[in-house]
Amino acid sequence: MxxxxxxxxxxxxxxxxxxxxxxxxxxxxxxxxxxxxxxxxxxxxxxxxxxxxxxxxxxxxTQRPDFDAFFADVSDAAGLEARLRESWTAMTVGDDAVSTRILLQVIAIGPTQPGPFADFAEKALDTVIGALAAAMVRSGWSRGIATADATMISAGFRGLLSDRLITGDFERTELSAERLIGVVLGGMR
CATH class of the missing domain: 1.10.10.60 (Homeodomain-like)
Incomplete structure (x- = not known):
């Protein structure tokens, strides 16, 4: 046995x-x-x-952050802005930096290898976008615009994270992340 x-x-x-x-x-x-x-x-x-x-x-x-909990108490633009900056820091130099590097690899592999990696990547993206969009709706965005803006931030962060890992250009990617947050949230204000 x-x-x-x-x-x-x-x-x-x-x-x-x-x-x-x-x-x-x-x-x-x-x-x-x-x-x-x-x-x-x-x-x-x-x-x-x-x-x-x-x-x-x-x-x-085991590495997937609880994005629903992370954005649960956000209900205004100022709170959303602070939480997005906190999220960026966690993904680049904080506790989630290793998890983020691994997730970027899975997302890159997902489209070319159907199966568990593609499913995992899709669920991870849905979770991030869903949690962020829900916080945006609570902060005054319409549902459709919130989903579009959450997608833009998620995709922008992924691109900037990949750029940073490839080039090592911390200053440029840091400024770009700040600009991305400002542009997206500025459209709501």
Whole structure:
């Protein structure tokens, strides 16, 4: 009879997978080197998670910030502006920086690899845009404009984050993020 998976070990493996992806990237990820870095075997990873894709999706899910909670108390333009700046900082130099790099990789892979990555990327984008649009509606935007503006901010942030990671130009991307927030919120004021 098979031994049931150890949930503490499983959680530790997921955390290790996130660290590994953050340092080595997601493209061309192979189970053997990943398992060796985690101090286990590829067979044990399959035992705990079933497939490589399921392992990666579960690891990524541990990194998804709770955007609904993050924007829940926003109900005016000033609060929205402050929260967007806070979000940008968290994604670039704060607690969410590694998660953001990983999410950008999944979003880049999603359109070319249907399946778990595409599903994960779509759900992540829907969650971000939905939470931000809801905060915008509470702050006075119409539903349609809120969804369009939330999409613009989400896409703009993703582009600027990719730009920053590729070029290392912190000053330009920081100014651009400020301008993006100002332009979008300025249309409401």
């Amino acid at each position: 098979a031994r049931p998976p150890d949930h503490h070990k499983r959680a530790a493996l997921l955390a290790g997978v996130v660290t590994y992806i953050g340092e080595n990237g997601l493209a061309d990820l192979s189970l053997r080197p990943l398992a060796a870095a985690l101090g286990t075997t590829s067979r044990m990873l399959i035992h705990y998670f079933g497939t490589k894709e399921e392992l990666l999706v579960q690891a990524l899910a």
